[in-house]
Amino acid sequence: MNLEELLAFAGRHPLLSLALAGLTAAIVFTEIARLFRGFKGLRPAELTALVNRDNALVVDLRPMADFEKGHIPGSKNVQLSQFDPESKQLAAAKALPVVLVCKTGQTASGAASRLKKAGFERVFVLDGGIHGWQQADLPLSRGRGR
Structure with missing residues (x-):
């Protein structure tokens, strides 16, 4: 799969793409917060x-x-x-x-x-x-x- 196919998929499925971006951001945020929580x-x-x-x-x-x-x-x-x-x-x-x-x-x-x-x-x-x-x-x- 190349970038062109990935962008075409995202264009055809905007809700799935948005959900994936949201979940990715949530996971990244959680892991960064875990590093700085102090325990x-x-x-x-x-x-x-x-x-x-x-x-x-x-x-x-x-x-x-x-x-x-x-x-x-x-x-x-x-x-x-x-x-x-x-x-x-x-x-x-x-x-x-x-x-x-x-x-x-x-x-x-x-x-x-x-x-x-x-x-x-x-x-x-x-x-x-x-x-x-x-x-x-x-x-x-x-x-x-x-």
């Missing part, structure tokens, strides 16, 4: 390694009822409404890597931005949230945790 996403296996290697603090932002049904072993539950980067519990962990977990990974991104603004250096979000953890067939603990 990194982790896959479940990377989270396990970070906890074992660097004693990372895992903070689960889901409601207590969801946390009690199943959470990452060793994680601490902090309600999003009570999430404060300046709290004693979190401020004491400024030197540690902090990994935020929510249901799908979206809510944790906002909390991660708040931690970065508060001066936390090593902030991570679990890609896919607790659903990603479960899809990787990794274990969950039940109850209130520690």
